[in-house]
Amino acid sequence: MRRGALAAVLALLAACRQRQETAAPAGKPAAQPSVLLLTVDTLRPDALGWVSGRNDTPALDRLAAQGFRFPAAVSPVPLTFPSHAALMTGVLPRRLGLRDNGQSLGAAPETLASLLRARGYSTAAFVSGYPLARAFGLDRGFDHYDDRMTAAPEGEDELLERPARETVAAAIEWLHSGKRPFFLWVHLYDPHYPYTPPPELVKPGPRGRYDGEVAVADRSAGELLAAAEQGTPDLITVFAGDHGESLGEHGEGTHGFFLYDATVLVPLVFRIPGLSTGESRAPARLIDVTPTLLDYLGLAALSSTDGVSLRGVLTHATEQVAPAYIETYQPWLSYGWAPLSALRHSGWKLILAPRPELYDLGADAGETRDLFETNHDKAAELERLRRPIAELPRISSPGGAADAEAVARLRALGYLGGGASTSEPPASGLRDPKDGRRLRDLLTEGDERLRRRDYAGAVARFDAALAEDPGNRFALLRSGMALLAAGRDAPAAERLRRAVEANPEQPEARGALARALLRLGRAGEAVNEAQEAARLQPRRAAAWADLGTALGQERRVPEAVKALEHAVELEPGDAKLVTRLAFAEHAAGRIAEAARDLARAAALDEAHFAHAGALGILLADLGRVEEARTWLARSKPGEGDYAAARRRLEGLR
Numbered sequence: 232m233r234r235g236a237l238a239a240v241l242a243l244l245a246a247c248r249q250r251q252e253t254a255a256p257a258g259k260p261a262a263q264p265s266v267l268l269l270t271v272d273t274l275r276p277d278a279l280g281w282v283s284g285r286n287d288t289p290a291l292d293r294l295a296a297q298g299f300r301f302p303a304a305v306s307p308v309p310l311t312f313p314s315h316a317a318l319m320t321g322v323l324p325r326r327l328g329l330r331d332n333g334q335s336l337g338a339a340p341e342t343l344a345s346l347l348r349a350r351g352y353s354t355a356a357f358v359s360g361y362p363l364a365r366a367f368g369l370d371r372g373f374d375h376y377d378d379r380m381t382a383a384p385e386g387e388d389e390l391l392e393r394p395a396r397e398t399v400a401a402a403i404e405w406l407h408s409g410k411r412p413f414f415l416w417v418h419l420y421d422p423h424y425p426y427t428p429p430p431e432l433v434k435p436g437p438r439g440r441y442d443g444e445v446a447v448a449d450r451s452a453g454e455l456l457a458a459a460e461q462g463t464p465d466l467i468t469v470f471a472g473d474h475g476e477s478l479g480e481h482g483e484g485t486h487g488f489f490l491y492d493a494t495v496l497v498p499l500v501f502r503i504p505g506l507s508t509g510e511s512r513a514p515a516r517l518i519d520v521t522p523t524l525l526d527y528l529g530l531a532a533l534s535s536t537d538g539v540s541l542r543g544v545l546t547h548a549t550e551q552v553a554p555a556y557i558e559t560y561q562p563w564l565s566y567g568w569a570p571l572s573a574l575r576h577s578g579w580k581l582i583l584a585p586r587p588e589l590y591d592l593g594a595d596a597g598e599t600r601d602l603f604e605t606n607h608d609k610a611a612e613l614e615r616l617r618r619p620i621a622e623l624p625r626i627s628s629p630g631g632a633a634d635a636e637a638v639a640r641l642r643a644l645g646y647l648g649g650g651a652s653t654s655e656p657p658a659s660g661l662r663d664p665k666d667g668r669r670l671r672d673l674l675t676e677g678d679e680r681l682r683r684r685d686y687a688g689a690v691a692r693f694d695a696a697l698a699e700d701p702g703n704r705f706a707l708l709r710s711g712m713a714l715l716a717a718g719r720d721a722p723a724a725e726r727l728r729r730a731v732e733a734n735p736e737q738p739e740a741r742g743a744l745a746r747a748l749l750r751l752g753r754a755g756e757a758v759n760e761a762q763e764a765a766r767l768q769p770r771r772a773a774a775w776a777d778l779g780t781a782l783g784q785e786r787r788v789p790e791a792v793k794a795l796e797h798a799v800e801l802e803p804g805d806a807k808l809v810t811r812l813a814f815a816e817h818a819a820g821r822i823a824e825a826a827r828d829l830a831r832a833a834a835l836d837e838a839h840f841a842h843a844g845a846l847g848i849l850l851a852d853l854g855r856v857e858e859a860r861t862w863l864a865r866s867k868p869g870e871g872d873y874a875a876a877r878r879r880l881e882g883l884r
Contacts, residue, residue, distance in 0.1 A: 263350065263412040264465040264504065266524060268343075269455065270318070271448050272311055272360055273422045273486065274472030276302045276498045278445040286434065286442045290453030291498075294470055298502030299545045300510040305555035305575055306517050309474040309486045309494035311362040314517060315369060315418070318471065319343050321521040321538035323556060323620070328629040330560035330570075336368030339627035341533050343521045344372030344414060350530060353410035357402040359420035361391040373416075377401055385425045395419040395451035403458040411463070417455055419448045422476065424485050438478050465504055467527065469520060472497030481598070482668040487561045489664065490573045490582055491598050495557050501545060503527055511544050513552045514575055535626045556620040562664040566674070567704045567733060569661035574617035581613035585663040589613070662700070670696055674705055681709055686717035704733045708740050715743060720750040731760070738767035738774070745777055754784035765794075772802035776811060788819045799828075806836035817849070826850055843867070844876025851879055859883065 277283040281295040282302045307317045312332045313324035320340040324330065327340060336342075348354045355375040363369055363378065370376035380390040381397055402417045421428075421444045428443030436442075452470075460466060475494040477483035486494040499515055501523065518538035525532055526540035543549040554576040562568040573582045580598070582588040589603040589610045603610055677692030693710035696703055707730035714723035727744040734740065741764040748757035761778040768774045779794035795812040802808055813828035826849040833840040844866030851859035860883055866876035 263352070263528070264467050265412045265459075265463050266347070266352075266414045266528075267456075267459045267466060267468045268414070268416040268520075269452060269468070269470045270315065270416070270418045271422065271445075271452070271470075271472055272418065272420045273424070273474065273476045274445065274448075274497060275475040275478075275493065276472070276496055278422070278442055279498055282498060287446055288449040290449045290456060291470065291500075294452075294456060294468065294502060295498075295500050296508065298468070298470075298500045298508060299506060301499040301513065301515045302510065303492075303512055304471065304497050304499035304515045304517065305557065306472070306474045306495050306497050307555075307557055308559055309490070310559070310561070311360060311423075311473055312367055312369070314473040315363060318473070318517045318520050319369060321518050321533050321536035322626060323518060323537045323623075325558060325621070326537060326623055326625050327627050328625055330558075331564050332362040333367070334629040335366065336371065337627035337629050340535060342369070342372045343524065344416070346372070346525070346530065346533070347414040347528075348372050348374065351412070353413045354415075355402070355405050355413065356416040356418075357398050357405070358416075358418040359393040359395065359398045360418065360423060363418060375405065377405075385427065392420050392423070395421045395448050396454075399451040399455045402455060406458050415459065419451060421445075421448045421451075424476075441476065441478060466502075467504070467524070468500075468502040469524065470498070470500040470502075471517060471520065472499075473517070487559060488671070490557050490559055490571050492580075492592070492596070495573075495575075501541075503545075506545060507547070509545075509547060511550060513544055513550050514555050515541055515544065515552055516555050519552075537620075537623070554616045554620070556617065558621075562667070563656045563661070565705050566667065566671070566700075567656075567661070567702055568664050568667055570656055571664060572617065572621060574613045574620070576613060576616060579609060579613060581610055581617060583614075583617070584665065585659075585661065586665065667700075670700055670703070674703070674709075677706070677713075678709055681713050681716075684716070686713045689713040690717075702733050704730060704737070707733055708737065708743075711740070711747075712743055715747050720747050723747045724751060724753075736767060738764045738771075741767065742774060742777060745781060749781060749784060754781055757781040758785055758787075770801060772798040772805065772808060775801065776808055779811065779815060783815060783818065788815065791815050792819050792821070804835060806832045806840070809835060810842060822849055822852055826853060826855075841867075841870055842872070844870050844872035847876055848872060848879055851883065856883060 278286050279291055280286055280288045281292040281300065306314045308314055308324050310332050312334070313329040316327060316329055316336055317324050319342045320327065322340055328337060344354045354373045356370070356373045357377045361380060365376050365378050379393065381393045383390055384392065398417060398419060402415060406415065422441060426440035426444045428440060428447050432443040432446045433439045434442040456468070474486055475496055476486050477489065477491070477493045480493045481489055481491050483489050497517070516538060519541050522532055522536055522538045523541045526542050539553055544552065554574055556574055558570065558572040560570040563570040569585050571582060571584050573580055578591065578593040580590045580592055587603050587610065588601045589606055590598045590600070591602060673692050673696045677689045677696065680692065681689035690710050690713050693706040693713065696706040700706070707726060711723050711727035711730055714726055724744060724747040727740055727747055730737065730740040731744055741760045745757045745760035745764060748760065758781045761781045765774040765778050775794050775798035779791045779798065782791035782794055792812070792815045795808070795815050798808050799812050809828050809832040813825045813832060816828060817825035826846065829842060829846045829849060833846065843862045847859045847863030847866065850862060860880065863876045863880040866873050
């Protein structure tokens with residue numbers, strides 16, 4: 232690294248922090264104002280009336296008119312969870328070890344919520360999309376974290392999102408508790424794909440359904456703002472998008488894959504009592520939100536932060552902001568292609584890829600004319616600013632990998648990586664994502680067919696992708712899953728073995744391979760894969776249960792019991808897991824424990840308990856005759872132990 236480059240970046244950041252320190256109020260304010268943070272998912276600035284005039288968003292337009300507006304703020308990553316984690320901590324996602332939805336926030340960073348709760352604030356969050364579920368760690372510091380999902384995406388069965396009106400209704404109910412001062416975060420998910428607004432809100436044109444969903448979010452935002460403002464005259468309100476949406480620009484339908492402005496620019500508004508209204512086109516960053524709020528609240532800055540207070544811009548003292556570092560690892564995590572990073576500063580953007588790109592944003596807002604080959608000096612200048620930021624050390628490591636259920640839910644929302652792996656890519660030799668657009672469409676179609684249970688159609692498309700890109704980790708994994716679901720166990724095992732070789736840290740591939748090997752009677756090999764899946768997902772009960780099954784088939788019964796005990800510790804309310812543990816205990820000769828746990832499973836899910844006869848037989852073996860009679864009499868035809876239960880019942884009469 233050049234000393235001059237590092238010095239330039241550090242000097243710029245120091246200048247921003249100096250403005251923060253000299254402008255910060257002395258000491259804690261006499262009265263602590265309440266804070267409302269409203270984030271809207273997948274929100275392009277040009278979907279708002281106050282930015283472009285193309286859409287009807289009166290509530291957010293009014294908020295913007297009353298505050299200080301940034302119509303072109305910058306998200307550090309075009310993905311929901313890492314972007315919100317950066318906003319809440321003031322730290323770049325790469326420094327938190329976060330590259331994808333499905334990862335979880337590590338233990339180290341402080342959050343805005345935890346700092347405010349320590350200062351006596353009542354803290355509550357109401358989120359509307361599964362990527363922000365409490366399992367991923369952004370519940371830290373919140374007294375109340377409402378992540379109840381009530382709706383399923385189109386074509387899905389699981390509840391993975393919540394309509395804006397329901398999220399806002401829950402938040403308003405909490406507001407009526409009268410707790411003051413409060414920090415309330417409300418997240419609305421509606422503009423996220425698939426776009427399903429009411430027919431009367433669909434706008435004209437090819438993006439009409441998307442704009443209609445933004446209008447839906449605006450309606451609910453208006454209700455929230457009115458409720459929060461009532462009786463809270465000192466309210467500080469911050470409104471932000473988390474990332475944008477490509478809507479077909481640059482060959483990308485949604486977001487996460489490229490770093491063009493369509494997916495990384497977001498609206499940002501601060502409404503602070505006593506602050507003059509205004510607007511700046513400066514590319515403020517989402518990582519600056521928390522430092523700015525702490526500054527205006529008179530609180531100490533976070534101990535580790537990459538963001539700076541925007542007070543100088545908000546008070547019209549300066550238009551200068553720090554360089555905006557951006558990245559996406561989705562091409563690598565999903566497909567094994569090159570990740571992308573970028574730096575946006577002073578009206579220019581440099582995108583680092585196998586074939587770098589350079590754009591003069593003032594003259595070419597749509598990023599259609601790549602100037603890299605004709606302006607090496609400007610590219611080198613931006614690279615001198617980007618590299619020191621990219622080389623800053625981590626301050627935290629993410630929590631455990633997302634479990635298979637979480638990955639499946641994220642995939643249903645369109646996030647193909649799903650936090651399943653955090654491995655680092657090689658420095659060179661990877662496909663440029665720009666060259667993979669057609670392949671990506673093929674892979675997406677294959678995955679859609681797999682979700683529709685068209686296994687043959689899915690495999691055909693994945694095979695076509697593998698013919699061109701033999702090491703594509705997504706095609707290997709998902710074609711293996713399709714083959715397994717179709718009952719083609721031998722080719723599934725071969726395909727999943729290749730998926731593991733392509734990405735050894737992929738727990739979903741390890742677990743699927745273990746299941747394929749078990750079906751083929753290769754229990755010894757299955758144990759090895761199941762052990763790796765449990766190591767990679769130590770908090771996933773199903774991984775330990777699969778390991779218990781593999782160990783049981785290897786006749787390593789005591790070890791199987793231990794694995795299943797651990798699974799039940801993680802999910803004590805899962806009746807099926809408790810039942811599996813009971814049968815393993817019986818195989819180990821631990822009759823009393825088996826009877827205890829089978830009775831526990833019955834209590835957990837009496838309506839679906841199908842082992843009354845087995846429980847009765849165990850109780851009879853233990854000499855608990857009256858209890859045995861009751862359970863034996865409950866045994867029904869269709870239960871595996873029905874005939875034996877009837878014979879045992881006759882013998883007890």
